[in-house]
Amino acid sequence: MSDDFDDLDALAGEYVLGTLDVVERVAFAARLDEDPDARSAVAAWERRLASLAAAGDEVAPSAATWTRIAASLRAVAGEAVDAAKSAAWTQNGPQRAMIASRNRWRAAAAASTMLAVVALALAVAGSHLDVGRHPILVAAVNRGGDKPALMIRVDLVTRRVTVRPVATTTPSGHSLELWAVNAPAAPRSLGLVGTTPADLTMPAGAGADTTFAVSVEPEGGSKTGKPTGPVVYAGQLVED
Amino acid sequence: MTRDAARPDGTDPMGLGHTDGQPPRRRDLFVLATDRADLNALLVAVAANDGDAFRRLYDLAAPKLLGTILRMLKNRPVAEEVLQDVFLRIWQNARSFSPQAAPAGAWMNAIARNRAIDVLRQGRSAPLAGATSVDEEVDWFERIAEDRNRGDDMMDAASLRHCLGSIDPQARSCVLLAYYEGYSREEIARRYDRPVNTIKTWLHRSLLTLRTCLEGDGA
Structure with missing residues (x-):
């Protein structure tokens, strides 16, 4: 958009309106945990739009x-x-x-509710993997509170991504697909998450601020090239 | 819109009969100064683990919040489950509430909208057939224009109405359908038979116009 409407303000505005797609939304919610500027931008939009609430009807709960x-x-x-x-x-x-x-x-x-949508807590991972000279980033991808479902380790120099499933659960007849999310760009697939560790390559444009998200897709992965199912896990990179 | 004589004023924790089948009532719970003070005080008490205050807060705020959630989900059983989850979150997060940052009504409304949108985007709620007739459409801009906000919010509401009025009507209705009914970009695109990227551009342009206009007015 124009110079005086930066990506963050547009994202925050769309987050508050609710128009981000599921992966953008999960990624932005994860960013809110880490980024005070993002939180301020959301608070500003909540404030700007607050008086709209008055126009709604009331409905007495059962x-x-x-x-x-x-x-x-x-x-x-x-x-x-x-x-x-x-x-x-x-x-x-x-x-x-x-x-x-x-x-x-x-x-x-x-x-208490089947509707509890993935919490985006990010565990700071104390990885004991060999670090070497390269800056190594890890993401513990989880659904909040549980042990990580997935450990992701990224070497930003070689752009190698190691994915280690820890406690993922795949619904039968479906596949789990891993996405790199750098909003506002469209999410990019890194491939399917299996039961064994996998070596993948970081997509171009992905970096330290990438959010990783795992969605439930039809067996074999999304047919559209975009996430289509619910996002069940997400996490951001932290320095190892 | 008159203040409901039967509403609790802080002394009647069970006062709002939770009877089903009542027609929805419009009541500007969030804008009357007395309500605002009540809700703020109750939420501060909830932060100190006051269970009675929690019940009174529920009685005062739940109908408005359920109205918000149901309007977006259009599925009563799921909406009530989300309401339950919202109140668990209100209890759990009450200590992060600060009346200086946002009044209690707006704080709770944001939690309810966020939860409803999460559920919508995760595809976990389908509108119930016949829950609302498709053509029973609300012109939200007209609704806002009719609304007579009072109290501290009056100026804010007038500014927002004015600024919404400066947006192209079609782009404005995208913003309002998203805010009030939880429309996604794709749903708006289908409704107006436009590419999703066009809708995204409309939304961004509308948001930029609103921000510029509100900051100009508010300075």
């Missing part, structure tokens, strides 16, 4: 929805009390228990 929320609260509060009683929580009991409660809630929130 009583069952609050019942389910309250049940989740109670379940987690119970667990937190148990945690507080255990030896691990004897110091600073109440405060720690509260933190435990929130963390457990985080887990419960993810587990």
